[in-house]
Amino acid sequence: MLFDLKPKTKREELFGREKELVELHSALTKYPLTIVTGIRRIGKTSLLKTALNEFKQPSIYLDARVLDEEGYTRRALYELISQQISRMSGLLLKAKDFAKRVKGVHVGPVGIELDWSKSGTRLSSLFNALDEWASHEGKTLVVAVDEAQILRRLAGGKGRIDFTQLIAYCYDNLTNIKFVLSGSEVGLLYEFLGLERPESALYARGYKSIVLERFSKQTSLDFLKAGFEELGVTPSEELNEVVERLDGLVGWLTLFGHVASEKGLHNALQEVLKKAKGIIKKEIAHLLQRSNYYKPILKALSQGKSGWSEIKKELINQTGRFVSDAQFNRALMNLVDLSFVEHYQNGYTIPDPVLREVAKDF
Ligand SMILES: Nc1ncnc2c1ncn2[C@@H]1O[C@H](COP(=O)(O)OP(=O)(O)OP(=O)(O)O)[C@@H](O)[C@H]1O
Ligand SMILES: [Mg+2]
The missing domain is CATH 1.10.10.10 (Winged helix-like DNA-binding domain superfamily/Winged helix DNA-binding domain)
Incomplete structure (x- = not known):
C-alpha cells in the first residue's frame, strides 16, 4: 500500500525510486561503502529496506536510533548486532559454524550472543568470520546502518568504539562485506566518517554516494493518484495545492494520503499540516534549547x-x-x-x- 506509514520494503510499494534502487544495487556490487543521504522523510529507510529485500544477498540492518534509546554503549551496540545477525535465520545455520570460532561468541538455539566486555568479542574478528562464511557461500554480506551519524556517539567514554575503524578494517581486508550507511543529518554523517579528514580511519577511501531528492510536482501528483487508485478512490479535490504545500516530500505526501483515505479528502490538507507541524515541533524542541x-x-x-x-x-x-x-x-x-x-x-x-x-x- 503506497499510503502505508511504515517504511516500504517491497519494490511495488516504492514509488518513483526505480533509478535509485538500480543505483544502490549496482553500488553494492562495486563499492565497499555506499552512503545514502537525504533530509528527513525523503524515503531513505524505504529505499534501504527495499534494496536489502530485493538484493538477493544476506544482509544485516542496524537502526542506529536504537542507541538513542538504549544508550551509546558497547553493550547496546553488541546487542543490536547480535539480534540482527540472529535474524538471518536460515543462513545462520552455516554462519554460526564460522561465528562460533570467534572469541566471546556464543551460539545458542535462538541466535548468537556476543561478549560485550572489553576483553570479549572483537567486532573485526566477528566480521572476519562472517566474511569467510560469505566467501564460502559465494555471497556478499551487506551491512546497512540507518542513521549512521548516531554511531559517532559511541566514540566517547570507557570501552569506546570507533565504528569508522571497523568499517575501514572491513573495507581494506574483507571482500565479501559491503557497508551501506544512511543519514538524515548529512553534515554530521560526513563529519563522523571523515572521508576527507586525514586523521580519520576512513580517510581517502572511495565510496558511492546516493542523494535522495524530493519528488517533482508531477511525480508527487502521480504518487497521490496511484495511492488513491489503489484504494479505489477518485480524488474529487484539487491535489495541486497539496503538492505545492508538501513540496515533494514523500513522507508528508504519504501522511496526506493516509489521513485522506481515513477521513476523506475534504480538510485533509489542513489536518495533515497540523499533524506535521506537531511532529516537527517535537523534533526541534531539543535543538532550539541548544x-x-x-x-x-x-x-x-x-x-x-x-x-x-x-x-x-x-x-x-x-x-x-x-x-x-x-x-x-x-x-x-x-x-x-x-x-x-x-x-x-x-x-x-x-x-x-x-x-x-x-x-x-x-
Ligand atoms: N518511494 C516511496 N514510495 C512510497 N512511499 C514512500 C516512499 N519513500 C518513503 N515513503 C513513505 O514516506 C514515509 C517516510 O519514509 P522513510 O521512513 O523511508 O523516510 P526516511 O527518509 O527514512 O525518514 P526519516 O528521516 O524520518 O527516518 C513513510 O511513510 C514511507 O512509507
Ligand atoms: Mg529513516
Missing part, C-alpha cells in the same frame, strides 16, 4: 532571507544584540550539518516545507 540563535535564523529563512549577510542582519534585528560573524556562522553551520538548513548556490534555505511554516510563527 542555541538562542536557531529560532531567529530559522525565522529569517522562513521569511525568504537567503544570503549569509541578510540572515545575520535579521538575527541581530531580532535578538537586538551584537552577534559576531563567527558566532552566527557556527549556529548556521550547525543547522546545515543537521540538515534543518540547506546550502545551495545562492544561499541558504529550509528544505522541509512544514518546518518553513513552523518557523514563520517563531
Whole structure:
C-alpha cells in the first residue's frame, strides 16, 4: 500500500525510486561503502529496506536510533548486532559454524550472543568470520546502518568504539562485506566518517554516494493518484495545492494520503499540516534549547532571507544584540550539518516545507 506509514520494503510499494534502487544495487556490487543521504522523510529507510529485500544477498540492518534509546554503549551496540545477525535465520545455520570460532561468541538455539566486555568479542574478528562464511557461500554480506551519524556517539567514554575503524578494517581486508550507511543529518554523517579528514580511519577511501531528492510536482501528483487508485478512490479535490504545500516530500505526501483515505479528502490538507507541524515541533524542541540563535535564523529563512549577510542582519534585528560573524556562522553551520538548513548556490534555505511554516510563527 503506497499510503502505508511504515517504511516500504517491497519494490511495488516504492514509488518513483526505480533509478535509485538500480543505483544502490549496482553500488553494492562495486563499492565497499555506499552512503545514502537525504533530509528527513525523503524515503531513505524505504529505499534501504527495499534494496536489502530485493538484493538477493544476506544482509544485516542496524537502526542506529536504537542507541538513542538504549544508550551509546558497547553493550547496546553488541546487542543490536547480535539480534540482527540472529535474524538471518536460515543462513545462520552455516554462519554460526564460522561465528562460533570467534572469541566471546556464543551460539545458542535462538541466535548468537556476543561478549560485550572489553576483553570479549572483537567486532573485526566477528566480521572476519562472517566474511569467510560469505566467501564460502559465494555471497556478499551487506551491512546497512540507518542513521549512521548516531554511531559517532559511541566514540566517547570507557570501552569506546570507533565504528569508522571497523568499517575501514572491513573495507581494506574483507571482500565479501559491503557497508551501506544512511543519514538524515548529512553534515554530521560526513563529519563522523571523515572521508576527507586525514586523521580519520576512513580517510581517502572511495565510496558511492546516493542523494535522495524530493519528488517533482508531477511525480508527487502521480504518487497521490496511484495511492488513491489503489484504494479505489477518485480524488474529487484539487491535489495541486497539496503538492505545492508538501513540496515533494514523500513522507508528508504519504501522511496526506493516509489521513485522506481515513477521513476523506475534504480538510485533509489542513489536518495533515497540523499533524506535521506537531511532529516537527517535537523534533526541534531539543535543538532550539541548544542555541538562542536557531529560532531567529530559522525565522529569517522562513521569511525568504537567503544570503549569509541578510540572515545575520535579521538575527541581530531580532535578538537586538551584537552577534559576531563567527558566532552566527557556527549556529548556521550547525543547522546545515543537521540538515534543518540547506546550502545551495545562492544561499541558504529550509528544505522541509512544514518546518518553513513552523518557523514563520517563531
Ligand atoms: N518511494 C516511496 N514510495 C512510497 N512511499 C514512500 C516512499 N519513500 C518513503 N515513503 C513513505 O514516506 C514515509 C517516510 O519514509 P522513510 O521512513 O523511508 O523516510 P526516511 O527518509 O527514512 O525518514 P526519516 O528521516 O524520518 O527516518 C513513510 O511513510 C514511507 O512509507
Ligand atoms: Mg529513516
